[in-house]
Amino acid sequence: MFRLRVLALTLLALIFSSLSGWAQTSEVEPPAAAPENVVEIPAAVPVVDLDDPAIRAALEAREAADAALAEAVRKQAEEAQNLEGKGTGEGEKKESIIPSSPEDIKALAASIGDKILGWLKSPSFLAQVGAIIFAFIVSPLVGRALRKKVFLFRDPPVEDVKFRLIRDYIYRARNLLRPIVFVGLLAAFAAILTAIPAAGQSWLVKLVQSLAVVFLLYKTITEFVGNELIRKIAIWTVIPLALIMTFGYFDDLINALNGAQIMAIGDTPITLMTVILLLIFGSIFFKLGNVANAKGQSAIRSQEGLDAATQEVVGKLFQMVLFTIIFILVMGAAKVPLSGLVVIFSALSLGIGLGLQPIAANFVSGLIILFDRSVRVGDYVVLPDGQEGFVEAINMRNTVVETPDGKDIMVPNTKFTEEAYENWTHKDPRQRYEVHFSVAYDTDIDTLEDMLIPEVLKHPQVLREPEMPDLEFRSFGDNGINMAIEFWCDGIDDGPNKFTSDLNFIVWRTLRDNKIEIPFPQRVTHVKSV
Incomplete structure (x- = not known):
């Protein structure tokens, strides 16, 4: 290229000199014709000295300017092509790292082999491999020794020990001693290798340490998270996030999540x-x-x-x-x-x-019940459908009523604000009960009260106030005289087998001991002879 440009410049100089000579000869009269036997000597052609430093420097500057112009044009064309590719989605394809031909496979295998061979010849790489192997062998030995020597890891906490919850967590952490020691040894070796001039590198140790931390997180989740659902959620979220942080893509992930807008509240994007x-x-x-x-x-x-x-x-x-x-x-x-x-x-x-009107109504009804105290925890209520029991809890949406047989009824709070119900213990926990029985018609009923009432008062839960127990003549029955004893007790009769059962036993034993007959249905049959 340089020689072509020099030759072109030489030709231009020759042409310029020829034109200059022609212009000078055209201004004077033409010379007389020379005799035929006279030979004309041509004028000397000027020669360009390419070794002249000034010409040489000018030519090199011109060549550099041409190269810079060509490079600027090439870059501008590439930028225009890239912009066009981004606009149309057909930009220049990146070179694939997957080999597409046998030659590419051979070249990739050769480069990998050269890389591994270079690592194997590197003292720093071998030092890192040795540190990792040493930490892997020593960590279970140290973990086993800690289990045997430290009582917090050796002995499970007893029932009444102080700080039992913390002791229990420490004892359960005994299964994490090996990965903890492994991570600690790798961290120490990374610092040592970085400080030694002969080694100078610790990238492999730090990579293995990061993976060991991820494994430690996995072991911690499986050991301490008891709920199956929460354990699965933690494994499938915390572990991938830790791996992303290990390989350095955490910032890219954060930027992608921050860039995915769902909605906006005012000027704040969600x-x-x-x-x-x-x-x-x-x-x-x-x-x-x-x-x-x-x-x-x-x-x-x-x-x-x-x-x-x-x-x-x-x-x-x-x-x-x-x-x-x-x-x-x-x-x-x-x-x-x-x-x-x-x-x-x-x-x-x-x-x-x-x-959501029913939910809102039950929520408001729950607040009304709590503040007006028409129903309180511990009250005995009878619902409109006949079910009854103790109020166990008043929640925001419903009230829990426990029946005498141990069943829980979830009653919407609106039942207690919109419908009628019975609250036996709203103002006074004392309740009146009755025990019914019958005696034969030939019984001296005037002696029954003095006979039964003292025995009834012996029961520890029978009250003397607001009224003393009394005996009432109820009716004439088909088989005997129907009587009843009324009495007051503090609390709710837990079904038919509490207060009334105890009083029934007392009445039956008293009548039996005093030879008083309890009648039962009888039919008298008369046979008429013919």
């Missing part, structure tokens, strides 16, 4: 990351809220200065305030603006108006 944060913080905070609620309810119900109804009201108020605070904390942790809750509550109001 992305997939927001939803994930809501699920994570919601599960954590509400789990902690359930624990705090259980502890708080236990503390409230242990206050002897409050009656059962007041304890229930205070407990429900505590529960409502606690979960309201938790809801605000979850929304704040997920970076959802509280001003946007107006939209959520508007949608909730619309849902209540369309299909």
